[in-house]
Amino acid sequence: MMATSNQKKAPSENSIAGLYIDQSICTFCAGCSSVCPVMAIQVRDSSSEISGECVDCGNCVAFCPVSAIKRSTGEGR
Amino acid sequence: MKAFDAVVVGGSIAGLYAGMKLARGGMSVCIIDRKSTIGVPVRCGEATGNLGELSRFFEPQKSWVAREIGGCALHINDSFCVKQAVRDAGVVLHRDKLEQGLADEAGKLGATILLDTVATGLYESHRGKWDGVVIENGGAVKGRYIIGADGCESKVGQWAGITRPLALDEVASTIEYHVESDYCNDGFLHFFMGSTVIMPGYIWVFPKGENHVLVGGGIYGCPRNNPKVKQYVDEFIKYRMPGARCHSMITGCVPVTLCPRELTRRNVLVVGDAARQSNPLSAGGIMNALEAADLAAHAMLVCKGNEETLRMYSRQWARNQRRQQKLYRLLRNVVVNSSDGEVIALARTGSRLFKGELDRSKPFKLPIIPTFRLIMNVLPKAIRHCRALAG
Numbered sequence: 525m526m527a528t529s530n531q532k533k534a535p536s537e538n539s540i541a542g543l544y545i546d547q548s549i550c551t552f553c554a555g556c557s558s559v560c561p562v563m564a565i566q567v568r569d570s571s572s573e574i575s576g577e578c579v580d581c582g583n584c585v586a587f588c589p590v591s592a593i594k595r596s597t598g599e600g601r
Numbered sequence: 602m603k604a605f606d607a608v609v610v611g612g613s614i615a616g617l618y619a620g621m622k623l624a625r626g627g628m629s630v631c632i633i634d635r636k637s638t639i640g641v642p643v644r645c646g647e648a649t650g651n652l653g654e655l656s657r658f659f660e661p662q663k664s665w666v667a668r669e670i671g672g673c674a675l676h677i678n679d680s681f682c683v684k685q686a687v688r689d690a691g692v693v694l695h696r697d698k699l700e701q702g703l704a705d706e707a708g709k710l711g712a713t714i715l716l717d718t719v720a721t722g723l724y725e726s727h728r729g730k731w732d733g734v735v736i737e738n739g740g741a742v743k744g745r746y747i748i749g750a751d752g753c754e755s756k757v758g759q760w761a762g763i764t765r766p767l768a769l770d771e772v773a774s775t776i777e778y779h780v781e782s783d784y785c786n787d788g789f790l791h792f793f794m795g796s797t798v799i800m801p802g803y804i805w806v807f808p809k810g811e812n813h814v815l816v817g818g819g820i821y822g823c824p825r826n827n828p829k830v831k832q833y834v835d836e837f838i839k840y841r842m843p844g845a846r847c848h849s850m851i852t853g854c855v856p857v858t859l860c861p862r863e864l865t866r867r868n869v870l871v872v873g874d875a876a877r878q879s880n881p882l883s884a885g886g887i888m889n890a891l892e893a894a895d896l897a898a899h900a901m902l903v904c905k906g907n908e909e910t911l912r913m914y915s916r917q918w919a920r921n922q923r924r925q926q927k928l929y930r931l932l933r934n935v936v937v938n939s940s941d942g943e944v945i946a947l948a949r950t951g952s953r954l955f956k957g958e959l960d961r962s963k964p965f966k967l968p969i970i971p972t973f974r975l976i977m978n979v980l981p982k983a984i985r986h987c988r989a990l991a992g
Contacts (some may be wrong), residue, residue, distance in 0.1 A: 531729065535705045540913045551851060551852045553644060553851070553852040553854060554752065554753070554854070555753065555754070555772070555774060555852065555853060555854025556750075557754040558682055558753040558754040558755075558766065558767050558772060558854045558856075559766060559767050559768070559769055559772060559823075559854070560766055562766075563756065563766070567754070568635060568719070568791045569635065569637050569717070570683070582825070583665040583768075583769055584825075584844055586769055586823045586825045587769065587772065587774050587854065588774075588825045588829075589774045589775065589776045589829055589831050589852040589853075590776070590829070590831050591829055591831070
């Protein structure tokens with residue numbers, strides 16, 4: 525099921541389906557990408573982004589050791 | 602572009618060693634990595650087997666070793682500690698230097714290493730065979746064989762249908778600080794467990810050098826309403842090492858599950874964390890990655906294009922390490938589902954197995970009575986766990 529994307533995107537972050545990665549906190553370890561069931565997270569040397577395939581399962585939010593993945597309301601799950 | 606015999610996706614320890622062994626065996630090899638520098642950043646606790654074990658794979662250089670390990674210590678909350686000296690226990694590495702050394706060696710043997718190169722898919726020809734990998738910004742790196750050594754998030758394994766994304770209960774969320782401190786800096790590997798320290802998982806303090814230790818933590822399964830591993834480790838450092846200077850912080854993901862039965866599909870193989878070959882209890886994976894890369898490269902060198910022979914790698918791995926993984930996974934589940942008191946009882950019984958310093962180079966005979974007590978301690982919980990899994 526695709527998540528609704530009526531939530532507001534955080535303006536300066538990579539954000540789809542209500543989830544975004546705070547680039548100032550992310551350490552680019554790619555752990556979120558490992559637990560993403562739909563391969564929706566791309567991590568590079570110094571950037572990371574959630575693409576449109578995100579199904580909003582929240583695995584990445586639960587995994588992230590530094591709480592860098594947030595909902596666009598500004599809070600983690 | 603020139604077609605290689607083998608394309609290795611991932612320039613970390615498993616990928617570099619496999620590439621090196623294949624190049625030594627006469628294959629043309631291309632190793633690609635999304636990072637811009639080999640070995641950096643180090644996302645690893647860096648403790649591994651001893652120099653004798655490492656020299657089965659390559660000649661270890663002195664500069665790769667930060668510290669020799671003198672033994673292990675297990676702390677449960679603040680109420681229990683047991684220490685065991687072990688001769689030839691292992692070493693704490695400078696993993697960045699080791700990986701750079703392996704890359705140099707692979708390069709000398711003729712391997713091509715492409716950094717800042719991101720694989721975005723398998724390159725499929727009209728013959729229905731994977732002929733390499735597609736890379737970002739266009740183009741492809743072609744090869745007769747493809748090794749996925751692209752870590753926990755392995756895309757190669759998923760593209761080939763060998764692995765699937767990891768579930769939350771199949772990973773450990775980890776963090777590690779490089780700390781300027783002499784706390785527990787006695788040459789032993791220190792493990793801290795217990796409900797007042799971290800649950801469910803453990804915190805480690807590994808010696809890195811004079812006045813430098815690695816302090817890290819891992820949580821099995823990332824429970825959704827649990828505090829984050831960073832909170833546990835920050836608290837640990839704050840209260841046990843006040844005033845200590847943290848130089849760097851890294852995070853990571855370690856598979857703590859079983860590797861798949863089949864590690865190859867057509868001409869694609871997976872090794873290391875990409876193949877979920879780490880230890881489900883300790884989350885350690887350096888020796889496993891080297892062992893797997895060795896078996897995979899050997900199978901590639903002897904198979905001469907025969908897929909059935911290539912599958913020898915999966916069978917050899919299943920015969921040895923996969924069985925061990927099952928045992929370690931069971932032990933982890935026993936420990937995670939035990940109370941602090943029960944873990945202390947287990948550790949106390951376990952500590953009676955050894956008298957004095959344990960020498961890893963000599964065969965070790967388990968004493969009958971303590972071993973029997975330990976088994977009786979673990980067995981009921983293990984049976985309960987297996988029943989829960991079955992039911």
